[in-house]
């Protein structure tokens with residue numbers, strides 16, 4: 001297996017560099033989609049385009065069973081101006097693959113090529129090339145368009161490179177691995193008045209200040225210390241001058257948490273605290289809670305399979321199975337709300353961090369990444 005995969009590497013690296021030179025934002029990945037579709041077609045993989053606008057689905061069958069699993073790679077780049085001085089630097093001003101999705105595409109295409117050639121499995125592999133991970137919610141759109149109705153997917157796997165983890169090592173965990181991220185907006189309406197006569201109005205700044213402080217007691221006094229959660233007020237706008245108490249104050253911010261239960265708990269507590277503090281001071285308010293990506297929660301069976309595949313690739317000493325969850329988020333969570341699965345990290349080494357202008361995907365991990373995907377298929381669908 002390793003030898004065959006090694007023979008693909010020059011071509012996969014060239015492909016990765018080509019994708020890196022031509023980054024495209026979420027739902028605009030038309031060139032990327034065309035390249036993926038062409039490559040899959042050449043391998044003899046059934047191709048479905050136009051899913052979630054620019055997504056591409058490849059379907060590969062072998063043997064006779066109905067068992068179906070999905071492997072996912074994300075396609076989009078970021079609106080960052082590349083500072084790195086690599087030969088394959090972006091030729092599109094202000095856009096770059098700063099999260100390594102170019103590498104994810106190369107790894108999944110490498111696996112498709114190997115699996116299409118060898119077909120040492122019994123069932124169906126669905127290759128999901130998903131647009132718009134970076135905030136666009138491409139995964140949610142795929143679910144809404146019926147990905148799981150059209151293809152009877154029983155388990156789904158995702159892999160993301162991770163800077164700060166040894167190149168080619170793997171890290172994963174059962175249960176929550178990435179956080180949910182939601183936004184909120186609170187508008188407090190008081191009664192503006194002369195700053196010298198505060199008793200004739202209702203000061204929304206005083207009320208807002210108490211709301212900010214009271215919100216901090218939710219995580220510290222209502223959420224278990226063993227759960228991870230953050231509430232951050234990141235905007236507080238009110239007033240126009242020195243001597244006028246304004247009519248209103250606007251607060252905005254975001255929340256992060258690891259489980260759907262804590263998410264509901266935080267949302268309910270925020271509503272209660274905001275209403276209580278505003279009511280105590282006779283101010284009116286509106287509270288809007290804007291759900292973003294749900295938490296990414298790996299299931300036990302699939303995490304065990306991913307760990308076994310990772311150990312076969314990297315050796316047992318280079319696979320962490322109890323990696324601490326991250327407070328960043330990921331739209332792979334929408335797939336995991338529908339079917340069991342596992343999201344794993346592959347180490348990208350230590351030279352930089354993702355979402356930075358000097359980031360680059362590490363070509364040395366393409367081989368291990370391809371092998372990981374192949375081993376997942378051979379473990380899930382029999383060899």
Ligand SMILES: [Zn+2]
Pocket residue numbers: 098099134354355
């Ligand atoms: Zn990213």
Ligand SMILES: [Zn+2]
Pocket residue numbers: 074099100101133160
């Ligand atoms: Zn990413």
